[in-house]
Amino acid sequence: MKQFFTLTALLMLCLVSPLTISNSFAGDVPFEFSSPEEQERFKKLTEELRCLVCQNQSLADSHAELAQDLRNEVYREMKAGNSNEEIIRYLVDRYGDFVLYRPPLKGTTYLLWFGPFMFLVIGALIAFLLLRKKPVREITEEERQRATELLRDTPQEEGKKS
Amino acid sequence: MIRKLVPLLLFIVLAVFLGIGLTLNPREVPSPLIDKPLPGFSLSKVKQADQTFASTDLKGQVSLLNVWASWCVACRVEHPVLVKLARSGQANIYGLNYKDKREDALRWLEYYDDPYQYSGFDNLGKTGIDLGVYGVPETFVIDKQGVIRYKHIGPITDEVFAEKIRPIIQQLEAAPQ
Numbered sequence: 033m034k035q036f037f038t039l040t041a042l043l044m045l046c047l048v049s050p051l052t053i054s055n056s057f058a059g060d061v062p063f064e065f066s067s068p069e070e071q072e073r074f075k076k077l078t079e080e081l082r083c084l085v086c087q088n089q090s091l092a093d094s095h096a097e098l099a100q101d102l103r104n105e106v107y108r109e110m111k112a113g114n115s116n117e118e119i120i121r122y123l124v125d126r127y128g129d130f131v132l133y134r135p136p137l138k139g140t141t142y143l144l145w146f147g148p149f150m151f152l153v154i155g156a157l158i159a160f161l162l163l164r165k166k167p168v169r170e171i172t173e174e175e176r177q178r179a180t181e182l183l184r185d186t187p188q189e190e191g192k193k194s
Numbered sequence: 195m196i197r198k199l200v201p202l203l204l205f206i207v208l209a210v211f212l213g214i215g216l217t218l219n220p221r222e223v224p225s226p227l228i229d230k231p232l233p234g235f236s237l238s239k240v241k242q243a244d245q246t247f248a249s250t251d252l253k254g255q256v257s258l259l260n261v262w263a264s265w266c267v268a269c270r271v272e273h274p275v276l277v278k279l280a281r282s283g284q285a286n287i288y289g290l291n292y293k294d295k296r297e298d299a300l301r302w303l304e305y306y307d308d309p310y311q312y313s314g315f316d317n318l319g320k321t322g323i324d325l326g327v328y329g330v331p332e333t334f335v336i337d338k339q340g341v342i343r344y345k346h347i348g349p350i351t352d353e354v355f356a357e358k359i360r361p362i363i364q365q366l367e368a369a370p371q
Binding site (some may be wrong): 084085087097098101102105124125126127128129130 | 325
């Protein structure tokens with residue numbers, strides 16, 4: 033019973049703590065930009081980078097504390113005159129390709145980049161094989177007669193029914 | 195006969211792939227720092243604020259660098275394990291106190307005991323970023339040359355230590371200086 037209460041208390045703590053953290057640290061520290069272009073560049077860059085804490089959010093969106101810190105780093109690097117490539121390399125060196133929403137093309141990512149096209153080709157191939165298999169043959173005279181009869185009979189039968 | 199087996203085979207292939215997917219943990223991001231030298235840092239120690247903890251201090255021995263914080267609930271879970279490992283001499287543990295307040299960190303070490311040789315005070319989280327820290331607790335295994343050999347994300351349990359970390363430590367201990 034005591035364990036149950038401890039567990040419940042811990043679970044409630046889990047529910048509460050992210051809120052308190054985001055309230056006190058929400059990414060509201062304003063950045064100052066010397067031009068709208070610079071601001072746009074910062075926005076583009078942080079949207080390309082993934083937050084490691086909430087993995088489906090970009091650095092631009094995330095309110096995680098680490099995301100705020102990394103935004104600060106990106107801002108600092110930008111102000112220091114570093115290029116986008118240099119800033120991205122700074123983060124990739126520390127967190128790996130995972131921080132990139134668009135992973136680079138290399139040995140380990142071939143399947144990721146070309147997999148969908150591979151499946152498309154396989155699907156097209158299967159569809160082609162299945163559809164092609166229907167054999168087309170001339171109908172015999174006997175069948176033709178039967179078909180004609182059936183077609184002739186149909187309206188009458190329908191007429192009888194109604 | 196074979197045609198009828200096709201859906202079954204497709205199902206098995208799909209089930210195997212989904213099964214593998216279930217066993218993977220998307221929270222565990224592989225670190226690009228494995229087999230690279232520990233990034234340089236120089237921090238003040240948590241307990242002796244006037245002394246420095248430099249990355250080069252870790253050369254010459256196999257050590258664990260454990261990233262912890264007083265606000266981290268999972269750190270509390272792993273803490274008794276670290277204390278036990280340090281007391282029994284199974285591991286040289288150094289701490290990186292990440293984004294914490296010094297008085298909170300000191301109170302934590304006082305209250306829960308201190309398994310660390312010493313801890314570096316990284317209140318701004320800058321060293322944390324250099325180490326690619328994204329979820330506390332994290333633990334790095336560092337070899338005698340000061341190279342990172344392994345990174346564990348999340349709390350260290352007895353099982354994690356016995357199955358993953360101890361074999362690596364033993365292997366690195368056996369390696370020549």
